[in-house]
Amino acid sequence: MLFESSRVRLRKMTEEDTELYHRWRNDIEVMQSTNPSLDVYSIEATKEFVDTVILNSPHSKSYIIMDKDNEIPIGIVSLINMDYKNRNAECIIDIGEKEYWGQGYGSEGLKLLIDFAFYEMNLHRVSLKVFSFNDRAIRLYNRIGFQEEGKSRQSLFRNGDWHDIHMGLLQKEYFETQIKTT
Numbered sequence: 001m002l003f004e005s006s007r008v009r010l011r012k013m014t015e016e017d018t019e020l021y022h023r024w025r026n027d028i029e030v031m032q033s034t035n036p037s038l039d040v041y042s043i044e045a046t047k048e049f050v051d052t053v054i055l056n057s058p059h060s061k062s063y064i065i066m067d068k069d070n071e072i073p074i075g076i077v078s079l080i081n082m083d084y085k086n087r088n089a090e091c092i093i094d095i096g097e098k099e100y101w102g103q104g105y106g107s108e109g110l111k112l113l114i115d116f117a118f119y120e121m122n123l124h125r126v127s128l129k130v131f132s133f134n135d136r137a138i139r140l141y142n143r144i145g146f147q148e149e150g151k152s153r154q155s156l157f158r159n160g161d162w163h164d165i166h167m168g169l170l171q172k173e174y175f176e177t178q179i180k181t182t
């Protein structure tokens with residue numbers, strides 16, 4: 001079902017989610033695997049980012065991942081840098097509630113977003129950026145069908161070493177592997 005699978009539901013992100021998103025965004029453990037600059041944000045900076053980039057940009061769509069059983073917001077998935085001419089976008093996923101990590105919620109949430117991107121938005125290609133040490137995320141992306149397309153070599157300096165990877169998935173490939181969430 002669109003925006004809903006067995007355990008999660010995607011709902012549109014709103015301004016009321018700003019403080020929750022700020023907590024996730026400022027969590028150093030989450031930042032380690034998502035944030036190239038690894039700096040903490042002020043609430044003002046988050047509010048501005050949410051206002052301009054997340055909520056009011058024609059080039060992005062963000063959804064809160066809800067745990068359906070408990071009606072708890074657990075993370076966020078987004079399509080960003082949407083390019084309507086070439087039908088390309090980039091995707092992002094963060095499960096901000098860390099006790100939900102490693103139980104398949106991320107896979108469910110991302111599959112819903114990718115189903116929407118390919119079956120409804122009719123995008124041609126979705127890409128993403130993942131740090132090369134983020135094994136759990138890379139396994140997830142591989143399961144969904146993303147392929148490594150190339151590396152931005154040594155573009156991230158983290159914990160004394162250099163990392164980065166880019167991945168991409170074509171609509172045709174996704175339809176062929178058929179991991180559609182019903």
Ligand SMILES: CC(C)(COP(=O)(O)OP(=O)(O)OC[C@H]1O[C@@H](n2cnc3c(N)ncnc32)[C@H](O)[C@@H]1OP(=O)(O)O)[C@@H](O)C(=O)NCCC(=O)NCCS
Nearest residue numbers: 033093094095101102103104105106107129130137139140
């Ligand atoms: C990366 C991230 C999105 C992955 O989401 P997740 O829910 O933790 O991970 P998955 O959905 O892949 O599930 C993890 C494990 O649960 C298992 N699993 C799958 N379905 C399951 C289910 N129904 N019940 C229990 N376990 C399940 C999977 O086998 C998987 O194991 P594996 O990773 O050893 O293959 C999440 O950990 C996260 O947000 N991390 C911090 C931010 C981040 O790194 N974001 C990505 C930046 S590129």
